[in-house]
Amino acid sequence: MWIFACVPRQLARMAVATLFIVFAIVTWRRFGDLYLDTGVVLYGPWQVTLGRVPYRDFEWLYGPFSLYWNALWYKLFGVRDVTLMGVNVALAAATVAASYHYFERAWGTLAALGGAWLLLTCFVFSHSTKVGNYNYVLPYSSEQLHGMQLALLATWATQQALAKGGRRWWWFVAGIACGCAFLAKAEMFPAAVLPVVAGVGFYFAEHVAPKSTSLAYLSHEDACSVGRAQHLRRSSSSAFISVVGGFLFPVCTYASYAFSVMDPKPAFLAVVGAWKTVFTPAAKLPWNLKTMGLDDVSGNLGRLGLGGWIVVAVVLAIGLVGRWCQQRHGRVGFQRALEWGAVGGLFALGVRFENWELPIRALPIIAGGAVVGAAIWLCNNRENFKERGQIVALGLWGLFSVGAILRMILDARIRQYGFTQAMPATLLLVPLLVIYLPRTAALLGSNARVVQRLGVALVFALGIANLGESWRHLQRKNTPIEFGRVSLKTFDDDPRTETFVGALRDLSSTIPEDEKLLVIPEGALINYILDRRNPARFCQLTPTEIAGFGERQILEDFRRASPKWVVLVHKYTVPMLFGESPEYGSEILAWVRSEYRVERLFGEEPLKTPRSFGIQVWKRLD
Structure with missing residues (x-):
């Protein structure tokens, strides 16, 4: 686009990689909590390496996927906390790479850079609360992190399948990701399934064959057309079969193992381990209702609406500034100074803004609006192939966002459990602010270049604000705890x-x-x-x-x-x-x-x- 069009693609990728390495080095061993959750994350896979079977020999609150995944790395590299931290850093790098590739393919280098910036500062290496369990290095729950990463894999594979003509391999990968997410944690499963189902449906709708399948009474050209349609219809059916087969592969594989080592009832409970607490009194605990915003429905609805109005006000203000900058205000140098002054002022205001929680509450509205907007555009612009790929990507990522944030729809936040559930919707802000808002502004007569710069300033300010909050905690964690299998750093004044x-x-x-x-x-x-x-x-x-x-x-x-x-x-x-x-x-x-x-x-x-x-x-x- 207008700002980074001259930045080489490889240079942008190197910048993201360098930033990742710097964050990984600075935060190494500073995540985790000695008194909350970290212990059970490390303990469970260790039990699997000892030959104990989850749900038979010891109880587990979530699904089996993460237990066996982490146990595999324990077996390969030893039972130590640094083993899981190292694997999680590698997975975090893959998460950044996949999201970067997705954004770059759909919206270009600028959106990819912005998405990577928010992902790194607000989520991967975040320590925005005193409890250091809400990050991608040593999370409070491996199942929560893996569920989000599997949902991202499913969304990315769906994009790849649509971009590469519906190759079965990508549909199969998307199905496997959904199956593994089913075996991880319940709240992240919709985030994996929604974009895949929508992708298969879109692919089928695009390639549905005519009702007539007889070629006997058609001209050669018509017969070739219908024959091609029949081929595409078979291809669409194979996409559905590949997804279902991919989903069943990990689920049935684990089910076969579970039923071979357990009685039928505990084996069934093991297969649905990610879901069993959903139907118990645990789902109605006060703290659980609070994290979902159900403790104060009317109040949270009001704050959701207020956050939406704040977002609308910010968008209108950006549009008005862009409109004002479209007009001439003296010489070119003075005009540029005014434009950059507006950008710098918005950035400074965003960094110093202490109540990001209110506009962040509008993330469910933004994600849902992106899905609805993409669907309407696709229905009304079936022949516009130039923009079609971008809008499909927007719709898929929007569904990923909706599925992930569904549990906290009344109390959306980046902090705490939002480190996975709010991540897709937060990254969705980037293409909306730096791609679609400038395009809309240009259609309405505003200065698209200025509007885009203002959008970039907001994205950068949000990352800086969260980075500063994280650093306030990280800089105080220098006291080493090196005992047995654990090598962490905790707060100096604890x-x-x-x-x-x-x-x-x-x-x-x-x-x-x-x-x-x-x-x-x-x-x-x-x-x-x-x-x-x-x-x-x-x-x-x-x-x-x-x-x-x-x-x-x-x-x-x-x-x-x-x-x-x-x-x-x-x-x-x-x-x-x-x-x-x-x-x-x-x-x-x-x-x-x-x-x-x-x-x-x-x-x-x-x-x-x-x-x-x-x-x-x-x-x-x-």
Whole structure:
């Protein structure tokens, strides 16, 4: 387009690669959280490498795909946190490359650069909250990250299939990606399926054959035309078969394995492992409803509408500035100074803007609008082949965005769970701001060059704002934690670090290896570091596990396991401490206190107040 038309394509790619390498080096070992989620992400695949079968030998909250994927790399390169971090960095590079290729093919170098910039600063290497689990290096859930990456693969493969004449291989790849996403995490499955289904439907609609299939009474030209149509119809059918076959391949492969090592009921639950908590009381937990925006539907709808109006106001303001710059204001030099002054002013305002959350809430509206707009254009411009590829790409990416952000449609955000769910919709802003908005402005008599520069300024400002927020956390994480299989950096001023490391050293030297060690409620990282398998089926006790599996069932499993030692690690999950409520482990904590005695205490007594961090070691009463 107008700004980067003179930038060589290879130079742009080198810039993105350099930026990726710099971010990877600066943030290395600074992601993850010692007290939340990271432990179970590392622990689960390790159990698979020991020959334990998920859902039979230990429970798992999500689908099996990520467990076996991560276990594969553990087997190849060793059971260490750096193994998964290294693999995830490689996957992140592939994610950036795939999205860059998608944007470059559809909208050119400028859109590809903008998309890569937002992907790197707002998502891949983001640390926008104090908890460092919402990134692509060491996420809170491997299933969440892999689900998004599989959905991206499905969308990219669909684009490739349409661009290359419907080759079966690409449809098959798209189907495999959907099947693996089905085995990963439920909320990312729609993001994989929607663009593939739409792509197959579009391909079939474009190549549907005439109703008459008899060639006997047609002229030679008409017979050739109908014969060609029949061939295209068969090709469309093969696209559908390839997608379905690709989907069934990973699902049926895992199902065959599951039914061969488990009874039918647990085997079925293993196949649908990504979906089982959707139909349990866990889906109605207050925190779960809050993350979806269902805790305050009317208020969130109002904020969604307000975010939409802010977006409209910004677009109108950009258009008005472009219209004003279209007029002559003195000499050319003065005119250029005014234009760049407007661009610089918008960029400075965007960087200093402290409430990006409000316009970001409009992402579902933007994504849905892009899908509807693309569909209308395709229906009304069937003969415009020049722009058709771009609009199809816009529609596919829009469906990817809608499917990903569906769960947080009332409370869209980049932070926290938005690191995967809001990523496609956020990147969708780039072609809308720097490609389609300038084109629309040109049709309305505005200065398209200025409008595009203003759009680029907004994209760059959003990335800078999020980068600054991440750096405020990253620059404080310099204290190394190198113990056993873990090599991470934590906050310099975190008082919990000394308590945690002291407890690890004591446990590693005082508890014999042949005595069972149970760490609750979220202590899988301690089991992982000490190379001590959890004797029970449940390796983590969040409100989701307790509501999904049932506290009675968990307690019965603990009693059967009969661990010699129980370690209580302080855990406060808003709005309650572990053991305070029947919804969050009160019976389990009562069992510990009745059948075990306190042996050692590190730090403050745990589970007393939200901030009283401590680790308590209990020994069974014999």
